[in-house]
Amino acid sequence: xxxxxxxxxxxxxxxxxxxxxxxxxxxxxxxxxxxxxxxxxxxxxxxxxxxxxxxxxxxxxxxxxxxxxxxxxxxxxxxxxxxxxxxxxxxxxxxxxxxxxxxxxxxxxxxxxxxxxxxxxxxxxxxxxxxxxxxxxxxxxxxxxxxxxxxxxxxxxxxxxxxxxxxxxxxxxxxxxxxxxxxxxxxxxxxxxxxxxxxxxxxxxxxxxxxxxxxxxxxxxxxxxxxxxxxxxxxxxxxxxxxxxxxxxxxxxxxxxxxxxxxxxxxxxxxxxxxxxxxxxxxxxxxxxxxxxxxxxxxxxxxxxxxxxx
Amino acid sequence: xxxxxxxxxxxxxxxxxxxxxxxxxxxxxxxxxxxxxxxxxxxxxxxxxxxxxxxxxxxxxxxxxxxxxxxxxxxxxxxxxxxxxxxxxxxxxxxxxxxxxxxxxxxxxxxxxxxxxxxxxxxxxxxxxxxxxxxxxxxxxxxxxxxxxxxxxxxxxxxxxxxxxxxxxxxxxxxxxxxxxxxxxxxxxxxxxxxxxxxxxxxxxxxxxxxxxxxxxxxxxxxxxxxxxxxxxxxxxxxxxxxxxxxxxxxxxxxxxxxxxxxxxxxxxxxxxxxxxxxxxxxxxxxxxxxxxxxxxxxxxxxxxxxxxx
Numbered sequence: 001x002x003x004x005x006x007x008x009x010x011x012x013x014x015x016x017x018x019x020x021x022x023x024x025x026x027x028x029x030x031x032x033x034x035x036x037x038x039x040x041x042x043x044x045x046x047x048x049x050x051x052x053x054x055x056x057x058x059x060x061x062x063x064x065x066x067x068x069x070x071x072x073x074x075x076x077x078x079x080x081x082x083x084x085x086x087x088x089x090x091x092x093x094x095x096x097x098x099x100x101x102x103x104x105x106x107x108x109x110x111x112x113x114x115x116x117x118x119x120x121x122x123x124x125x126x127x128x129x130x131x132x133x134x135x136x137x138x139x140x141x142x143x144x145x146x147x148x149x150x151x152x153x154x155x156x157x158x159x160x161x162x163x164x165x166x167x168x169x170x171x172x173x174x175x176x177x178x179x180x181x182x183x184x185x186x187x188x189x190x191x192x193x194x195x196x197x198x199x200x201x202x203x204x205x206x207x208x209x210x211x212x213x214x215x216x217x218x219x220x221x222x223x224x225x226x227x228x229x230x231x232x233x234x235x236x237x238x239x240x241x242x243x244x245x246x247x248x249x250x251x252x253x254x255x256x257x258x259x260x261x262x263x264x265x266x267x268x269x270x271x272x273x274x275x276x277x278x279x280x281x282x283x284x285x286x287x288x289x290x291x292x293x294x295x296x297x298x299x300x301x302x303x304x305x306x307x308x309x310x
Numbered sequence: 311x312x313x314x315x316x317x318x319x320x321x322x323x324x325x326x327x328x329x330x331x332x333x334x335x336x337x338x339x340x341x342x343x344x345x346x347x348x349x350x351x352x353x354x355x356x357x358x359x360x361x362x363x364x365x366x367x368x369x370x371x372x373x374x375x376x377x378x379x380x381x382x383x384x385x386x387x388x389x390x391x392x393x394x395x396x397x398x399x400x401x402x403x404x405x406x407x408x409x410x411x412x413x414x415x416x417x418x419x420x421x422x423x424x425x426x427x428x429x430x431x432x433x434x435x436x437x438x439x440x441x442x443x444x445x446x447x448x449x450x451x452x453x454x455x456x457x458x459x460x461x462x463x464x465x466x467x468x469x470x471x472x473x474x475x476x477x478x479x480x481x482x483x484x485x486x487x488x489x490x491x492x493x494x495x496x497x498x499x500x501x502x503x504x505x506x507x508x509x510x511x512x513x514x515x516x517x518x519x520x521x522x523x524x525x526x527x528x529x530x531x532x533x534x535x536x537x538x539x540x541x542x543x544x545x546x547x548x549x550x551x552x553x554x555x556x557x558x559x560x561x562x563x564x565x566x567x568x569x570x571x572x573x574x575x576x577x578x579x580x581x582x583x584x585x586x587x588x589x590x591x592x593x594x595x596x597x598x599x600x601x602x603x604x605x606x607x608x609x610x611x612x613x614x615x616x617x618x619x620x
Contacts, residue, residue, distance in 0.1 A: 038618045086491050181396050184532040205515040208532060217529035217606050222494040222518060246616050256609040257616070283618040290612060296527050297607045299566040302600060306556050306567070308348045308593040 001245050002041040002066075004138070005029050006106045006131050007121025007234075009046040009070065013081040013095075014273060016088065018227045024274040025056045026080065028121035028144065031231030034278040035238025035265035036119075037063040038286060040245040042238075043112045045069035045131075049077040049100045059279065068109045073100040088229050088270075089203065108134045117245050119237060122146045125153055125160040132163055140244065142166035144237055150176050162194040168237045171200040171208070183208070184215075199240070199259060201233050209259045211252050218259045219297040221267050221289075228273040232266045235278065239265030264289045311555050312351040312376075314448070315339050316416045316441050317431025317544075319356040319380065323391040323405075324583060326398065328537045334584040335366045336390065338431035338454065341541030344588040345548025345575035346429075347373040348596060350555040352548075353422045355379035355441075359387040359410045369589065378419045383410040398539050399513065418444045429551050431544065432456045435463055435470040442473055450554065452476035454547055460486050472504035478547045481510040481518070493518070494525075509550070509569060511543050519569045521562050528569045529607040531577050531599075538583040542576045545588065549575030574599045 007029030078101035082091035178186035240262030317339030388411035392401035488496035550572030
């Protein structure tokens with residue numbers, strides 16, 4: 001069991017109404033790896049600069065993340081600075097310094113060239129496709145992307161999407177990608193390009209899974225405290241892919257479970273800054289949170305007597 | 311089995327990207343009654359003007375709605391004119407003419423003074439409380455309200471909320487009412503004022519049921535077509551209360567079913583303008599839609615082998 005993940009490792013400076021932290025551990029591949037690490041082993045392909053703190057590397061290794069594919073390049077680590085308002089949606093980007101990430105050219109170590117699952121986090125869609133040429137085709141390839149590529153590289157992105165099995169993006173990105181205001185129609189359009197599965201993340205409202213002709217809604221859990229939503233989508237993908245990596249031939253019910261487990265990990269991620277809430281979760285905490293999700297959305301069939309009569 | 315409903319009957323002029331219709335049947339009590347009529351009998355207390363078309367009365371009677379409490383007053387019927395953009399949220403109000411609704415003083419016919427369930431649709435909170443003094447206390451009293459009263463009559467509204475069993479409002483109204491950005495905290499605050507049950511409607515995302523210490527999330531169904539969201543919240547309440555009226559001593563599981571049935575009726579309501587989709591649904595259509603909601607959110611327990619190990 002192991003997952004190949006290609007994406008960004010960054011140093012974030014985040015301000016929310018609940019705190020302000022500079023140069024904390026961030027990046028799509030980081031949040032993904034932390035969440036997935038509770039279910040499987042992640043082989044991480046990313047790049048950092050010479051300034052990247054050793055203790056972050058130590059932490060990722062402590063989570064069982066294999067860093068053989070983490071390149072340390074000359075220069076500074078990718079930095080993002082953002083500020084959230086009280087609604088904790090749509091952060092204002094205060095500064096972006098791509099630094100070594102600007103020239104990121106994913107190198108997959110020889111021993112990782114036959115992954116079982118490949119997760120392509122949000123990077124240039126041409127780079128995502130390039131990674132696919134460097135490995136033996138895994139049983140499952142999933143990708144995330146963002147509005148920047150949907151608007152800036154629509155053709156490249158569409159070619160990449162056609163080459164993967166699963167797309168995990170925000171609902172607004174679904175609509176923008178398909179140029180279709182109805183989420184249902186947007187999902188059908190994207191699936192018609194090739195993928196078998198699409199997950200539309202809906203933030204605090206949960207996520208919709210489109211799998212062939214099936215639709216499943218995972219609920220969002222109303223939380224006691226949300227300190228920092230950064231990385232929620234990546235930890236969602238990590239929980240989901242980590243869960244799926246345990247199953248040799250996942251079926252629809254397994255994908256449903258995976259979406260719930262993604263929601264579980266994302267719900268932890270937002271409870272603290274950076275990946276701090278995912279540093280040291282116990283199996284019991286995760287199981288209890290999963291059970292909370294189950295009772296949140298489970299209902300027995302409505303008694304036939306109470307359904308309308310003809 | 312019968313429900314006493316007090317609220318507005320109106321003539322709406324609605325523009326959405328999918329059509330434009332003038333002086334169509336609207337009003338909170340109308341949408342509520344149409345939805346509830348598939349489960350129970352509604353005794354309607356409202357006011358219209360002399361200009362109110364006979365065919366709308368005929369339609370409501372055809373749905374089994376008892377109009378003995380519908381006053382026809384000198385003057386014109388309440389009119390609302392609104393326009394929705396492509397997101398179909400937050401309509402722009404183009405015109406409001408309260409007309410006879412401005413002096414609405416709900417009169418409950420003598421034979422309706424012992425209702426089993428009372429639904430107080432969105433009217434002035436003092437009027438809502440006044441209705442409570444005119445009837446023998448039913449087993450269940452529910453109310454809806456709106457931002458206009460939350461902002462303009464907070465003390466009146468809070469007194470009324472303290473006197474009811476169930477509050478059915480939008481999630482944004484929950485937050486505004488409790489002055490609390492966290493929906494979970496807002497729900498707890500409102501429940502602390504007296505009601506046993508709070509439903510936070512979330513539009514296309516479904517609804518959250520807070521019942522004592524329990525929380526249940528009903529999913530939103532991604533729809534093929536949404537033509538006009540007007541009255542979605544009222545038809546939600548109608549499906550919910552109509553369902554509950556069938557059950558003598560509803561427990562938590564029944565409230566969950568009721569929220570799902572509210573979602574079912576709201577999902578029909580938005581598929582056409584006015585109450586047109588609710589004119590003539592078959593029992594089969596409602597049952598099939600309910601089953602779609604069930605399969606949308608149902609998942610089997612995750613196998614213990616795939617949960618994280620200690």
